[in-house]
Amino acid sequence: MNKVDPAAAMSALLDGFLSKLYTDFNVAFPCEVISFDEGKRTASVRPLIRTGADDPAMIQAVPGLGFRLKPKDGGEAVEYVPEYKKGDVVYVVVADREIRNGLAGAVAAPDTARQHDSNDAVIVGIFPASFS
Incomplete structure (x- = not known):
């Protein structure tokens, strides 16, 4: 008679669940700049780390941080605005919650319940290897 160990079965279930959760949980990752809209100061980027069987999907309209x-x-303080070139390798950070309503500079509730979604990504810098 073959007995199933309930603790081992629960452990395997939890391991699979946590693995899936961590795969879908975005925090920060390197990306390649595919295109840059100078007027809007946003870029379309392609994540460079594969977490599944397929290549990661491109992320569009990712804002870049400026500096004062x-x-x-x-x-006098000097303002610097982002500028990216096709092929630049940038570091992208994903916000905890939807950021669109907060970009105007006022406290606002998010329109969605999404968390750590790549649609709320922000470029925080360029890796040194991209500088010529």
Whole structure:
């Protein structure tokens, strides 16, 4: 008679569930810039890390962070806006919640319940190898 160990079965079930959960849980990853819209300061990017059998889907309209830097000795602050070239390797961070309503600078509720979704990605920088 073959007995099934309930603890082993539960462990295997939980391992499969957690593996799927972690695969779908986006935090940050390197991407290749496919195109850049200079007017909107957004890029279409392709994730460079495969987490499943298929290549990852392209992510469109990903905003890049700008910077306002003030010289250490005082003086006028200078604003820097993002600019990306096709082929640049960038680092993308995914927000905990939908970010669209918060981009206007006011506290706002998200329109959806999505969490750690690649649609809420932001480019935070370019890897040094992309600089010529």
